[in-house]
Amino acid sequence: MGRHDMLLARMPEELVDDARNVVDLLVGDLRDFSEVGQIEIQRFLWILLPVTWGMPSQEWPRVAEASAQLLELASRPTLAGLARSPETAEVFGAYARSREEGIEAANAAIERTGTNPPDTELLTWRRSVSSAEASAYDELQRVLETAIIAGEYEPGRPGWRRKQQALTERWLTTPSRYFHNERPLDVIHKDRRETWIDAGPQIRGRVLGLVEPLIHRPVTVPSAEPEPLVWLLARIGDGVRLTQRGYLPPEIAREADELFGWKPAPGRVTRELDLPQLRDLHVLVRHHKLVAKRQGMLRLSARGRAALEEPVKLWELAARAWLGDSPYDQAVNEVAAAMLLTKPTYWVQMAAAAHEMVSPMFRTPEGEPVHWRLTQAAIWIWLRRGAMFGFVTYDPEGWGGELDEDVTEDEICPDCGGTVQSGSEADDADGADACDADDRDHAGAGDAGGFEVTARPVGAGDAAEIAAGRLPLVVAAYKGVHLLSDTGRSAAVTALRLRANDPHD
Incomplete structure (x- = not known):
């Protein structure tokens, strides 16, 4: 029976x-x-x-x-x-x-x-979840149901969502017998990190696995704020009027150049597009909803004001934003960040390795393989943003010798095991696809933000220009490596930890 x-x-x-x-x-x-x-x-x-x-x-x-x-x-x-x-x-x-x-x-x-676990500052629930996260979600639903029955909160009553979130965060951060006396939050993050590392080709997993232990360690938030970001948010403040085409006004561009020396030489600054770094910042604050646009005015949003008042959140936002705005850029640049965390690296090596590891995971809207030039552009913008925030520096003497034009793939990307175009082939492809920065969406993965193709030896005055992100990357293709500053190491670890714990944020 x-x-x-x-x-x-x-x-x-x-x-x-x-x-x-x-x-x-x-x-x-x-x-x-x-x-x-x-x-x-x-x-x-x-x-x-x-x-x-x-x-x-x-x-x-x-x-x-x-x-x-x-x-x-x-x-x-x-x-x-x-x-x-x-x-x-x-x-x-x-x-x-x-x-x-x-x-x-x-x-x-x-x-x-009122039994659906809410998103909180600690955790955003994902639609596609692992077994551990699904188990945590189901268990928390039962906890919330019990809390409602016990009268801890009543759905629909004033303040119920705040109480629900507080209960959720308390449960996530309390060791649970259901998870062998581990905190549910730690179990979810561990599971997400494993999924993050295992996604894509095996070589990608090996590279990210090398730095995975670093993202467990506490990261001290540097006392220095991401100065350009703080400056722009404060400068926008209660509002600035945008140009007719939606760019920051010329006076802000001139102020940025005076403060940070971003002007490419020669030339003078008359608009936002004259400073790719300023354009990066504008895209960043818009993408992360730190500002709001209304009737031609750009003002700080509530989120932007809160970020200015909370250095830790602002730091984490800058670190995460450094990886880029599109899923492809982020996937490429997390590989680059992992490589620089292990040792100073030649930019072509980063780009080639990232392309080999990441491009098989993506397709263009037309279903075609991702072109090498998009990976180049993503790396370029990442290095430029890193230089802007003081995360990345450039050592013109760091490379031990010149790279031959017919260098083998294994010398660029050991163990990648696929086909990567050589630097000269990639440069030719980029030269055929130049487009006007005024007429393109800057936030896309393929936007090089002023990416130019020039192949020539590094001159005596080029090191500072390369370090500031003002010269095309291929100028540095014969000498020199990029490396992380102390602040940059903290930023890279922070960015990778945030990506691993919540890769779809």
């Missing part, structure tokens, strides 16, 4: 088959109905039944009634009421119209119950 046969024997004959299916799905022979939580009934009635059971919509209410009677017989009247509730009827009606409308109605109904 099955564990729940006595309950099934008390069911009306016309509902027995449905009730048996419900028993098999919810509890089987291993659990009792006393262990079933509200979220499990919600998930079954509002998602699994309409989406996966493959029965006509007019039969859903019968299954819901069978569930309700089972739950009543099992002394779970509250859950039985949920099966008969107006919310369940509304969700069924939405699914009858379309699957998309039904899923939207189900998610909204679950959200109103």
Whole structure:
């Protein structure tokens, strides 16, 4: 005899088959109905039944009634009421119209119950999750359900979301027997780091694995703020009027050049586009919603004002933003950051290795392989941003010798095991694809932000220009390496830790 046969024997004959299916799905022979939580009934009635059971919509209410009677017989009247509730009827009606409308109605109904774990400052839940994160999410749903029953908060009442978030953060940071006395937050982050390292080709995993121990260690936030970012946020303040085309006004461009010496020589600064670093900053503050645009004015957002008042958050934002704005840029530059954390590195070596490790994971909108020039551009902008923040320096004497034009791939990227264009081939490809910076979206992965193609030996006055990010990278292709400053090492570790813990942020 099955564990729940006595309950099934008390069911009306016309509902027995449905009730048996419900028993098999919810509890089987291993659990009792006393262990079933509200979220499990919600998930079954509002998602699994309409989406996966493959029965006509007019039969859903019968299954819901069978569930309700089972739950009543099992002394779970509250859950039985949920099966008969107006919310369940509304969700069924939405699914009858379309699957998309039904899923939207189900998610909204679950959200109103207050049992969905919220995003917090500590953790943003991911849609595609590992088994560890899924287990944590389910367990936390049960914790929140218990808290509602105990009266710790009431969904819909003033302040309930704040209480829900506080309870969530407390649970995430408290060692749990459910996770062998580890903190759930640490378990989730560990699982995410493993997933992050294992994504893509094996060589990528080996490179990131070399620096993985570093991201466990506490990072001291440098006392020096990311000066250009702080300056621009303070300068925007209560508002500056943008140009007709949406750029920062000329006076801000001139001030930036006077403060930071970003002007390419020769030339004078008359607009934002004359300073690629300023353009980078503008894109950064817009992308991270630190500013808001309205009626031609750019003002600090609430998030921007908060960042100015919290040095740690501003530091983390600058470190994360350093990796770039698009998924491709971020994936390329996390490899570059890992390489510089191990030793000073020649830029072509970084670009070639990153291209070999990352490009197989992406395709263009047309379904084509990612071109080498996009990887070059991503590395260039990353180094330029790093120089702007003081994270990256340039040693003109760091390279022991010249790189031959016909250098083998193994000399550029040992163990990559694929085909990477040589520097001269890549340069030719870039030269054929020049485009006007005024007419392109600067935030895209393919935007080189002033990337030029010039092949010539490094001159005596070039080192400072390369270090400041003012000369094309290929000028440095014959001599010199980039390396991280002390602040840059902290920034790289911080950026990689944030990427590993939440790669989809």
